[in-house]
Amino acid sequence: MRDDKEGKPRSLTAVKPAKRSGSQRPQYLAGEELLSPPVDESYIEVLRELVAHLRQKRTELREEWARRIMQARLLKAMTEDEILAECSAVYDNYLGTLETGSLEALEAYARDLSERIIPRGVETHEVVGIVLLLRDVLARSLFGKYGQNEGILYRVLDAYEPAANRIANTVAVGFVQERERVIRQQQEAIRELSTPVLPVRERLLILPIIGIIDPQRARQLTEQVLRGIRVNRARVVVMDLTGVPSVDAAVANHLVQTVEASRLVGANVIVTGLSPELSQTLVTIGVDLGKMFTVGDLQGGIEEAEKLLGYKVVPINPKSDLSIG
């Protein structure tokens, strides 16, 4: 990376472009400076000129890009034809963004790209890689055209590099954000699927819990249990932890709170499927297992629950004598 701060003499000073006083050169810094559009008008003109050149060379540069992608073994999830098709779609868009430098267009482009390739199972390093490869392919083309005159070359690169880096940066960040959003959605869906509350027979709820519980899920669980108790008028809830490998102290605490809240609402809770490890965790954090009604496995738990429910009084006819107190 060139570093102006080192004070290296640059032949550009001999062919200084006409600048407004006080305007700054784009610096090669990460962060805000990299992301702000070129201030100097002459750079914008230069950009337009070289984008025109890159547009003219569109076909061969696209193919070069596709070739480099395959050489670097990126986008393994896609066929050669698919890669070329994607390159074609992306290329013009890239040039347009290069030219205008508009942040909205940039982000829209990044989002669009992400939405197209995330479903194909593309990894982050691949996305960053292909964008950087395109940057390089275009840079080399520019070298080829303007390389004869060092002064002009530096001017061209001064305009091109920040713009191209801005695109790479925005695409990478956009891709990561999009991925995170997708992952969150998936996690939410999994969470909902894996805490069903099953009314098995009247007054009995079974809650099979599967997988790792995080605090968020624990909270969701509690709400589901309590709501289930109320809606189903359950007197017994069997909470089965067979599918839970481990819990941390915070979540264990939350489970205990769920049991206690359920009791307040009028239901008994039977905890089943406590592995030795899980029991150990609970004891370590100070849970009095003696206070909790625990049974070995789900089947046993259901049997106990039925015993608890087994004897019912014949429903009382509410029309007995009433007197206002």
Add this chain to the structure above:
Amino acid sequence: MSEKPPSLAFGSGGAGTNPGGKSGPPRDVRIEARITIKAVEDIVEARQKGRALAQELGFSMTQSTLVATAISELARNIVLYAKTGEIVLSRVSTEQHVGLIITAQDKGPGIANIQHALMSGYSSSGGLGLGLPGVRQMVDEFDIKSRPGDGTQVTALMWL
């Protein structure tokens, strides 16, 4: 649901925590209601307004009830110990999150030993306790300032 933003103006409890050094996204705080607390009837008004605000902000039924219950406890403390005071309900927002702040303040006798108040919970007989550890446990951010003779201010924040 996304993660909560980092704690900004509040500590995680402890006597008179006044953490310096702000970090995290900027917050916009707007006062939505002030309820004067003079008698037990005001407790009901304060918690109903709190519940209404919580629901308006989009909190679930469960969370709204948590808010109402916390307000009830804090307002009750005012009535019991300071005789008069105020509950202030505010809306807080960052670019990504929205939340509710409950401030209970009074010019009462103050708490002599805040550490102790924050440690003792309700006794097993459900006797008189300040309920502060319970409220602290319930909310995302909690702060308390109090000096004997100078009054008390409790601030509790819940993110949606």
Add this chain to the structure above:
Amino acid sequence: MEIPILKQRDYLIASVQSVLTDEDLINLRDKLVQQVGRYRSDGVILDVTGMDVIDSFSVRTLRDLAHMIRLRGATTVIVGIQPEVAFSMIQLGLRLKDVPTAPDLEEGLAYLDRKKGKRTLPPHE
């Protein structure tokens, strides 16, 4: 606000329909204790479905209520605590120790019957 107390066989039933002030709750407590004595009831069902918040004061009063009624030889069952309210109570660290609860009125009555040692029949299929 006056809360009506109904007498059903040997039990008293009181139902909280809306928001209670502290004073209302105390009055209810005292009235129930008095009525238990007067009618020699075996049990009391207090339906708190209408209580949207149960804080430390409520818990204290409800426990006092149950205790005082037990001193008169009767059992109190609290029914209808809303799930959100139960959750808040637990979060706040409030417990209704030694006071039985049931999901609703019918279950409350069934509990009292069982406690009395009433002859129970096997469930219908």
